[in-house]
Amino acid sequence: MKRDAKDFLFEQVERIGKALASSKRLELLDLLSQGEMTVEVLAGKAAIDSKLASAHLRALKEARLVEGVRKGRFIAYRLTGSDVSRLWVNLRTVAEAHLIELQQALERIIAAPDRLTTESRLSLLERARRGDVVVIDVRPEAEYRAGHLPFARSMPLAEIEQRLADLPAGKEVVAYCRGPFCLMSNEAVALLRKYGFQAQKIADGVAEWAADGLPVEAAAAP
Amino acid sequence: MKRDAKDFLFEQVERIGKALASSKRLELLDLLSQGEMTVEVLAGKAAIDSKLASAHLRALKEARLVEGVRKGRFIAYRLTGSDVSRLWVNLRTVAEAHLIELQQALERIIAAPDRLTTESRLSLLERARRGDVVVIDVRPEAEYRAGHLPFARSMPLAEIEQRLADLPAGKEVVAYCRGPFCLMSNEAVALLRKYGFQAQKIADGVAEWAADGLPVEAAAAP
């Protein structure tokens, strides 16, 4: 019997599985789905020590899910391909579908139903194209530049209050951020409503959008 | 900051990731993609102790990837949804794409190039529909009954030599089994060639076929 060969094959896939078996590494993958980042930035956004981030990134690197390139004094990490981002979305989707605890938490924390549009992606895209709705990307601007939804304009959460005048009054606003686990679009919607805008969010981020085969735009490299 | 909430979400997905972090559990998922099976059968096919299989199945059950139903003295396990099978295919595909060791092993062990058809799935489907090619499913018959490719006939590896007469002489034969990590179709092709047939294999199994959105047929329940 060819047991050894078979075992070897499954052990190789296990390497990828092991890389996905830590919540911190999953968060790093989620962040890296937004574009490449340095260790320091990743550690800051994931609220962990940069030493720990480094260790986890090494694990991801050994599983060939990420790669690092030196940029001066910094090392910028990025996913080794869009299939990695798709795998993360796939994994998260299965978790959402099967784990009741996760469904409940998502409903409670993230997707207060009156804030989440029920509109299909395609119809939103069409309305955005016609200008019937303003789609804003509330992530930090660097992530917007690395890739964003079509017809979306960048309006980082931290700057919204200073830039309210940029938004056409009376027009519907739809906010998005990093994806279903990101809370920035929630805060953005709350802020905009406080100032009288008709605001909603979509749960999708760029990774979910792209995993569905929909177009994503990127600004030229800096 | 809502760190706690965010951590909770990623920790939930981590449960699924952890379930995928063991080669034995991955093999069980691969087997269960072929249809439901009892602990004993799974243990036999994965070449492990049934106690160990039971323990791993419990881990998969806690991650909601499988569920067990008692059938008399036996307990039959099955995947909790077709999305689980798709996740396994997705994970394996990413591993194949990024791990050179795996690519090399696959080329060496499994897909001796002269045996693997390079034909597209759709054109094979069309030729099978017209009867230009005979597609045989060389897995155990129970797995064929649980789901098989359209126009395929069941011809378990163990019975091929007794049933050679069933195959129309001179017609091209294409064999498939459980998927890229399964060796049965290789043996089938070797056997058929020994008896003078023009035989090839496809690497896909039912799970890969279905993950691509192609149709799968199932026999009625026994």
Next chain:
DNA sequence: CCAATACTCTAACACCCGTTAGAGTGTTGG
């Protein structure tokens, strides 16, 4: 060339996981 910066590497600890043995539970056939 030196100091500062950004990150990695090594070592060490506690904790978790895979595996196995042995006892326990639910089901069936006689």
Next chain:
DNA sequence: CCAACACTCTAACGGGTGTTAGAGTATTGG
């Protein structure tokens, strides 16, 4: 009701993993 069977549960051991601290390495600005 009992014996046989299929499987699960519990306990225990060794090895692996997450985390942190401290030393080491590459790069840059002065």
